[in-house]
Amino acid sequence: MDEERRSAKQGIGLLIACYSAWGLLPLYWKFLANIPSDQILAHRIFWSFLFVTVLIFAQGRWPEIKAVFRSKKNILALFLCSLFISSNWYIYIWAVNHGHIVETSLGYYINPLLSVALGIIVLRERLTFWQIVSFSLAAIGVTVLTVEYGKFPWIGLSLATTFAVYGLAKKLVKVDSLTGLTMETFMAMPFALAYILYVEINGTGLVGNISWLEFFVLLCSGVVTALPLLWFARGAKAVAMSTVGFFQYLSPTIQLFLGIFVYHETFSYVHAISFSFIWLGLLLYTLSFTGLLGSKRKTVAAKAQKTL
Incomplete structure (x- = not known):
């Protein structure tokens, strides 16, 4: 029991580290911010690929990579993962560096609900009453923003959609986080490298145009990308899924606070109303997921206890 508790505590610590890093x-x-978003993305993909490849070889896991290539279904699923996670990264980087951090937090608050919606549409999963209420409240929150500002909150919904579809594609292939990230960056890396070479040849690249410190920070983007995923993979194995679901809201909450209090982005009464609907929806969804609402309380609680 003591060993299980230590493992659970370590898992919670890793999850906090993971979601805090993302936040x-x-x-x-x-x-x-002085570097164009497309070049940041290209370098992030390239350096992430190099970093995870080193880890794969260091851990002697090259056979796992070769095994992925034996299935056309795996290759197609990982290509979709690569496409959608690259799109998600670009939208996020662009939004952050153009003063839309509050909107990015909106996207990651909505993401869990949208993931469930895709599960219903694509995987024919069923919703409980409280989950339907959760979706309705989130939809009201998004509608409030859309009507009040007269424009669609495309940043938040694009981030939520690309990450939700990415998660759905991940369900089609059974690989761990490190192997998956290696394959995803491997598929995007040729395009990223070609773009890096193209802008350098044209004289619009980064060589000679940024400081050594900026280049070092850019180079470390591979580490910043991979480490939280590894923390998540280890942490998620040590605790119940309901615990993982609870901590996932730490990341957008940190982002929201950064946007408001550090970068002084606008958070009006309309934002407050909209986010309140979304937060309430997430609360009901989380309670439903953990079994505290609805008829499946004992079943879910028993599963969670068994996982621990």
Whole structure:
């Protein structure tokens, strides 16, 4: 029992580290705000690929990579993962460096609900009553923003959609986080490298145009990308899924606070009303997921206890 408790505590610590790192990412990309978003993305993909490849070889896991290539279904699923996670990264970096951190937090608050919606549409999963209420409240929140400002909150919904579809594609292939990230960056890396070479040849690249410190921070983007994923993979194995679901809201909350209190982005009464609907929806969804609402309380609680 003591060993299980130590493992659970370590898992919670890793999850806090993971979601805190993701929440603090705006600080990282803001430091590189003078660099065009497309070049940040290309370098992030390239250096992430190099870093995870080193880890794969260091851990002797190359056979796992070769095994992925034996299935056309795996290759297609990982290509979709690569496409959608690259799109998500670009939208996020662009939004952060153009003063839309509050909107990025909106996207990651909505993401869990949208992921469930895709599960219903694509995987024919069923919703409980309280989950339907959760979706309705989130939809009201998004509608409030849309009507009040007269424009669609495309940043938040684009981030939520690309990450939700990415998660759905991940369900089609059974690989761990490190192997998956290696394959995803491997598929995007040729395009990223070609773009880096193209802008350098044209004289619009980064060589000679940024400081050594900026280049070092950009180079470390591979580490910043991979480490939280590894923390998440280890942490998620040690605790119940309901615990993982609870901590996932730490990241957008940190982003929201950064946007309001550090970068002084607008958070009006309309934002407050909209976010309140979304927060309430997430609360009901989380309670439903953990079994505290609805008829599945004992079943879910028993599963969670068994996982621990």
